[in-house]
Amino acid sequence: MPFPLTILLALVIALANDYADHLQAPIGILLTPLVIISITALLHTNRHPQLVLPAAVATALLLCLHDAGIKLYGGGMHDLEGQGFVNLFLFAGLLPAYLLQSSLVRRTQGVSPRVKRWTLWVGPLLVGSYLLFFGSLGLGRSY
16 A cells, blocks of 8 residues: 555544544543554554655654544543543553554664664654643643
8 A cells, every 4th residue: 555545544543533532532532542553553564664764753643643633622631630541541552552663663674773763763752742742732730
């Protein structure tokens, strides 16, 4: 499958889960780990050597978009307890997705070790930066 079509399909999966969460609030949050793993698997199963790093960047951006959609559109930002619940399911999906991504990247032939290292670091850096700056999405910190 061509890479732009793969990105479009992953985007549809993320937005469909956000919309499902908007209609039936807990279902989208509960499906978040499966959505995260499926987006990661979908974008990294191509295993074309030139698409390893763009796939990691696209995966991280789609995961951030999905999380923002759950919190803003799906209704997951009611209070700090609700955000903790959403973040719990986010991290429940991020850990196996990262392990899957690192396994698929390491098995990809024809990629230099430097590009593999960048690929394994870019996802956590982008998602971590997103969570650091936009983790509460406008609620602010309540101490």
